[in-house]
Amino acid sequence: MSDLNDKQSLYPPDWLEVESLDLDAQGVAHRPDGKVVFIDGALPFEWVTANTHRKKNNWEQASLTAVHRESPQRVRPGCPHFGLHSGACGGCKMQHLHVGAQVAVKQRVLEDNLWHLGKVKAETLLRPIEGPAWGYRYRARLSVRHVIKKGTVLVGFHERKSRYVADMEVCPVLPPHVSAMLMPLRALIAAMDARDTCPQIELACGDSVTALVLRHLEPLSSDDLARLRAFAAEHGVQWWLQSKGPDTVKLLDEGGAQLSYALPEFGITMPFKPTDFTQVNPHINRVLVSRALRLLEVQNNERVIDWFCGLGNFTLPLATQAREVLGIEGSETLVARSRENYESNQAQMPAGRALAATDFVARNLFEMTPEMLVADGVADKWLVDPPREGAFALAKALADLEQARIGAEGAGPLPAGAEGWTPPQRIVYVSCNPATLARDAGLLVHLAGYRCTAAGMVNMFPHTAHVESMAVFERA
Structure with a gap:
């Protein structure tokens, strides 16, 4: 010292x-x-x-x-509600740090996690994926509170380290048209009969549709429905209503444009419902998908498995390049939506450019075994895009197969049918948690026979401490 x-x-x-x-x-x-x-x-x-x-x-x-x-990297925050003061919004944590420095910090977090938790060092550092620092947040869950003592309704994120809703008039990380809607939304809820029983509004923006999902604990009166329709007409939004769980979400009025986003590089359009999981930042998502497929280097004679495939965000672009694709996801509902998206895109493909044969399967990916891995068949490449919990069971199943194949001490026997099974030559792993990526990378590198050839961060959430990243693993 x-x-x-x-x-x-x-x-x-x-x-x-x-x-x-x-x-x-x-x-x-x-x-x-x-x-x-x-x-x-x-x-x-x-x-x-x-x-x-x-x-x-x-x-x-x-x-x-x-x-x-003062640090030369300190900047004036772009939002009046950011800060350390009482009542400050807790949605962002880094607005006082230059966005370029934020990227460097997150890259360092990724490298430190890989080394300290997984004892893995990437052979190449990928250039960070960056995009707009403001107006990027196309998905958000906004809390709603009627505060009787203040005589007002609050709509926004929670205060720093608090369960209270911040008194927000604008939010520069939301799209400008949504930020401008915060005060009108407060006025709308304040005028409703159900002002005390609407705890949340979920935002989902597509390329041309802005959807708002109103969570309501009691049935809405005809007057309240009329107020919602008038707001939709004035602000150009699509209201959805949610009375209980996510499966109760329904359009206020049928018809109108469909919520969707495009991946123009691949000629893909992805319809989605406002409560489906989609990436918060569409600008970054387009670059993310393009880079992941470029790194995977899929050939038209190869079979690819997309693990944790969701709505098919990577699966359908993969189907424009591969011979055959298998998408595996934990939710039956999402698998059904993936199939619908595949079929609608297949129908819109120009002559001579059909999507590859693609199947979707629902399975609990947190309970993978070597036997299940063998049953899924041989794939040349894998795309892995898990939630925050990571893909531990998948990485462990792959490691167990490799350890059995080489006859390592303490390894179990090869499962039936595994003699002809071969592991993927390359894996691209997209992560939203550097700690679980590092843990899984440790298994892949030290037990499953892979090298970590590249890794880099993805600034999906500017001004927050959230670290998204991507790593490439090559069969040693």
Whole structure:
């Protein structure tokens, strides 16, 4: 700690030098005795003072009170509701950091996770995928609260570290037309009979349709339905109603344009329902799909499996390049929607450009076994796009097969029919959690016979601490 002590001697004893950012966008500093201090609002290379509000033996949590030497990467936040003040919106964590520096921090998080959790180092670092820093959030879940004491209705994200809804008038990360709708939405709910029983509005924007899903705990009156229709006509939105679980979501009025997004590079249009999982950031999603397929290098004589295929976001583009595609997903409902999307796109393909033979299967991918893997048949390439929990069971099944094949100590026997089964030559793994990617990468590299040839971050959620990434694994 001598360097730190030498520097510290130049400044007052209560000043702290911020060295890095953690996954929650907190500044990380050390006291002279080596104790770690996490500081909300502080940035790397700054000298700050902070107020400790939580103490443990090895670390402290503190809030920024003053910046004495400011980081050159500190910028003015683009939203009036961002900050450390009481009532600040908790939807973003990094607006005070230049967006280029945000990308560098997230790339470092990815590399650190791969090494510290998986003991894996990518042979090549991919250039980060970046896009618009504002107006990018085409999906959002907005909380609604009628606050009787304030005599107002709030619509927006929660306050920082709070269950209360932030008093938001605008939101620059939402599309501009949606941000401009926040105050009219507050007025709409305030005028409704059901103002106390509508806890949530879910936003889903397609390329040409903006859908709003109103969660209502009691049946809506005819007057309220009329108010919703008038709002839809004035603001050009499509209302959906949700009385209970996701399966109860229905259009307020049938007809009108269909919610969808396009992947123009592949000639694909993806219809979806407002509660289906789609990527929050469509600008990044288009680049993400293009890069994933470019890295996979699918040939027209190859069979490809798309694990955790969802609505077919990767499956249908893969079907424009491969000989045969299998999409596997945990939800029966999503599998049915994938088939519908495949059939509608197949029908719209120009002459001579039919999609490859593609099948969709519903299966619990968190309970994969070597036997199930063998039963799915040989595939030349894999695309893996799991939720935050990662693809541990899938990676472990692949590792177990490899360990059995080479006769490793403690390995089980090869399953029946596995003698002719071969693992995929290449895997592209798209991740929304660097920790579970690192864990699965450890299995693939150290037990399943792969090299991690490339990895890079994807800035799907600018101004948040969320790290999306992509890694490529090549059969060694």
